Amino acid sequence: MTQQLLLYPLLFQLFLSILLMFFWTKIETQKVISIVGSCIAVFLSALLFYEVWNFGTQTVQAANWEAPYGITFVADTLSATLVLLTSIAGLAVSLYSSASVIPARLRFGYFSIYHFLLLGLTGAFLTGDIFNLYVWFEIIIISSFVLITLGGEKAQIEGAVKYFTLNILASIIFLTAIAVLYGLAGSLNMADLAVLVPQLENRRLVEVAAILFLVGFGIKSAVFPLYFWLPASYHTPPSAVAAIFGGLLTKVGVYALIRIFSLIFLKDVFLDEILMVIAVLTLFSGAIGSLVQRNVRKAFSYLIICHIGFMIGGLAMFTKVALTGMVFYLIHDIMVKTNLFMISGLIYRIKGTNNMKYLGDLYDKFPKLSFLMFIPFLSLIGVPPFSGFWPKISLILATLEQKNYILLGAIIFGSLLTLIIIARLWSEVFWKKGEELPVRKHFLYYQKMTNLKKVQFIAPIIMLTGVSLYIGFGAEHIQQLSSRIASELFDNTSYIEAVMPQNK
Amino acid sequence: MKTLILRTASNYLLPILLLFSIFILLRGHYLPGGGFVGGLIASIAFVLHAFANGLKDTKKLLKFHPGFLMPVGLAISFLSGALPVLVFDEPFMTGLWMHDAIPVLGKLGTALFFDIGVYIVVQGVTLTIIFTISESA
Numbered sequence: 001m002t003q004q005l006l007l008y009p010l011l012f013q014l015f016l017s018i019l020l021m022f023f024w025t026k027i028e029t030q031k032v033i034s035i036v037g038s039c040i041a042v043f044l045s046a047l048l049f050y051e052v053w054n055f056g057t058q059t060v061q062a063a064n065w066e067a068p069y070g071i072t073f074v075a076d077t078l079s080a081t082l083v084l085l086t087s088i089a090g091l092a093v094s095l096y097s098s099a100s101v102i103p104a105r106l107r108f109g110y111f112s113i114y115h116f117l118l119l120g121l122t123g124a125f126l127t128g129d130i131f132n133l134y135v136w137f138e139i140i141i142i143s144s145f146v147l148i149t150l151g152g153e154k155a156q157i158e159g160a161v162k163y164f165t166l167n168i169l170a171s172i173i174f175l176t177a178i179a180v181l182y183g184l185a186g187s188l189n190m191a192d193l194a195v196l197v198p199q200l201e202n203r204r205l206v207e208v209a210a211i212l213f214l215v216g217f218g219i220k221s222a223v224f225p226l227y228f229w230l231p232a233s234y235h236t237p238p239s240a241v242a243a244i245f246g247g248l249l250t251k252v253g254v255y256a257l258i259r260i261f262s263l264i265f266l267k268d269v270f271l272d273e274i275l276m277v278i279a280v281l282t283l284f285s286g287a288i289g290s291l292v293q294r295n296v297r298k299a300f301s302y303l304i305i306c307h308i309g310f311m312i313g314g315l316a317m318f319t320k321v322a323l324t325g326m327v328f329y330l331i332h333d334i335m336v337k338t339n340l341f342m343i344s345g346l347i348y349r350i351k352g353t354n355n356m357k358y359l360g361d362l363y364d365k366f367p368k369l370s371f372l373m374f375i376p377f378l379s380l381i382g383v384p385p386f387s388g389f390w391p392k393i394s395l396i397l398a399t400l401e402q403k404n405y406i407l408l409g410a411i412i413f414g415s416l417l418t419l420i421i422i423a424r425l426w427s428e429v430f431w432k433k434g435e436e437l438p439v440r441k442h443f444l445y446y447q448k449m450t451n452l453k454k455v456q457f458i459a460p461i462i463m464l465t466g467v468s469l470y471i472g473f474g475a476e477h478i479q480q481l482s483s484r485i486a487s488e489l490f491d492n493t494s495y496i497e498a499v500m501p502q503n504k
Numbered sequence: 505m506k507t508l509i510l511r512t513a514s515n516y517l518l519p520i521l522l523l524f525s526i527f528i529l530l531r532g533h534y535l536p537g538g539g540f541v542g543g544l545i546a547s548i549a550f551v552l553h554a555f556a557n558g559l560k561d562t563k564k565l566l567k568f569h570p571g572f573l574m575p576v577g578l579a580i581s582f583l584s585g586a587l588p589v590l591v592f593d594e595p596f597m598t599g600l601w602m603h604d605a606i607p608v609l610g611k612l613g614t615a616l617f618f619d620i621g622v623y624i625v626v627q628g629v630t631l632t633i634i635f636t637i638s639e640s641a
């Protein structure tokens with residue numbers, strides 16, 4: 001096997017988006033390239049995952065410059081898993097976009113930008129250099145700006161402005177944090193920083209840098225006081241875009257937090273307490289925020305925030321059990337949240353609205369589809385044996401071990417409210433007697449689509465539901481994977497040695 | 505701004521600026537310059553031409569939409585970076601160099617092709633933006 005396998009998922013996404021630019025005006029060709037390309041991307045990521053699982057952490061020094069001077073790309077088990085999940089979600093959404101996004105939006109290079117977004121995500125998961133991480137974040141937000149504004153409706157622009165403002169702010173704070181850290185330690189390589197930062201004498205300034213990172217990534221991952229941009233913007237773009245945003249964009253922020261706080265800023269009581277408070281408040285505010293929403297997609301947006309709390313809580317406890325639960329939850333969450341937004345898109349295409357007040361009757365008219373949509377809901381709530389159940393066991397075990405009853409209460413509260421929200425959604429959208437809505441003239445209804453389009457619409461939902469079911473019923477494997485990732489995160493020496501073998 | 509002086513001058517300035525942009529591009533490896541600056545200078549040449557003779561004439565001169573330059577440039581840059589990965593199994597962006605120098609150009613390497621890619625992309629982006637703005641104005 002070639003040494004450079006690590007870079008293939010990354011380079012392939014770049015290749016795809018350049019190729020798609022050559023077919024700017026031919027939308028049908030773009031659809032084919034994007035779907036076939038995403039299949040190949042899944043294959044390449046699976047290869048990388050196989051390689052990392054069997055032979056341990058892989059590294060590549062870009063342009064052959066030795067670490068810590070060059071940019072290192074590192075694939076440990078966490079990165080490889082996330083790259084694989086990104087490519088699976090990418091395939092699903094690519095298939096889904098080809099049926100659900102109207103041609104007027106696809107005309108302006110939708111697929112090309114979409115693959116740039118996937119490139120940014122893959123790069124952020126693979127890089128081992130903190131400034132390079134910033135660059136990937138820029139690629140992610142620039143392409144997400146384009147995706148969120150494509151179409152140019154009034155509500156979209158309004159959402160985009162909020163999204164843009166806060167994300168730019170987050171980038172600036174992130175960049176400042178890098179500058180402070182570079183001024184202190186004189187290095188940008190994360191493994192090198194992991195060695196240097198604990199030896200620094202100016203602890204106060206290190207803490208300042210840590211807080212800056214926390215705020216920057218906190219905005220991106222939508223934690224408690226910094227989440228306002230998310231529910232304000234995620235219900236405006238097409239549901240395909242919202243699916244990839246909801247599934248992966250906030251998770252990149254969480255991933256960055258995990259990396260920074262498991263590698264560079266370790267064992268700091270002050271920071272752990274802050275993270276704990278943030279986790280509890282995020283769980284509360286997200287759940288309560290979701291409770292009052294009458295728009296399906298807004299309710300889901302608040303649920304994203306609520307469930308970020310689980311992961312931050314796991315990170316705050318920082319024991320092996322807690323990290324296992326956190327990683328498991330991350331894996332489960334990416335699949336389920338992507339699926340949820342695709343489901344909201346399906347509801348929208350059937351009824352022409354996402355407002356719970358007017359929705360209803362879905363179970364009566366589409367029993368099979370309703371059953372399909374029911375499974376991700378169960379996974380989301382965490383009804384055993386579905387996928388959301390298993391990580392919560394680990395998380396609750398960890399809180400009991402630490403006698404951290406506040407977080408325990410918050411976790412149970414968050415799960416319970418998720419149950420209530422989904423139960424209410426189910427009764428309002430699926431069981432209630434719905435109103436007859438006036439038929440919109442130029443609206444692409446699901447009922448009027450050709451059979452091929454219907455398959456393109458439903459197949460990604462079935463696919464991700466299948467993955468969710470596997471995560472639930474094959475929990476043993478995922479638990480094994482999560483505990484391996486957790487032990488890698490818990491003891492960062494293997495990561496450092498993989499990047500800089502001369503440091504042994 | 506269709507003055508005679510500007511129109512006459514722009515006819516001479518266009519090739520000179522283009523040559524200068526290529527000079528800046530080639531100079532860039534060791535000295536200040538490079539693909540980005542070169543690309544900007546080249547697009548200034550076309551923008552000046554558009555000022556003097558109108559947008560239609562410049563578009564006729566270019567013969568294709570400047571937006572097409574973006575994927576072409578990106579592809580050149582991408583290939584120059586990916587070539588070491590695909591052919592020699594070296595890390596991404598590893599510089600590959602020819603052994604012997606060529607007169608005037610100097611030593612050829614993948615870095616030059618990366619810069620040429622940047623040069624083309626910058627032209628494509630700048631001209632697309634400026635042409636679009638001046639069309640809608």
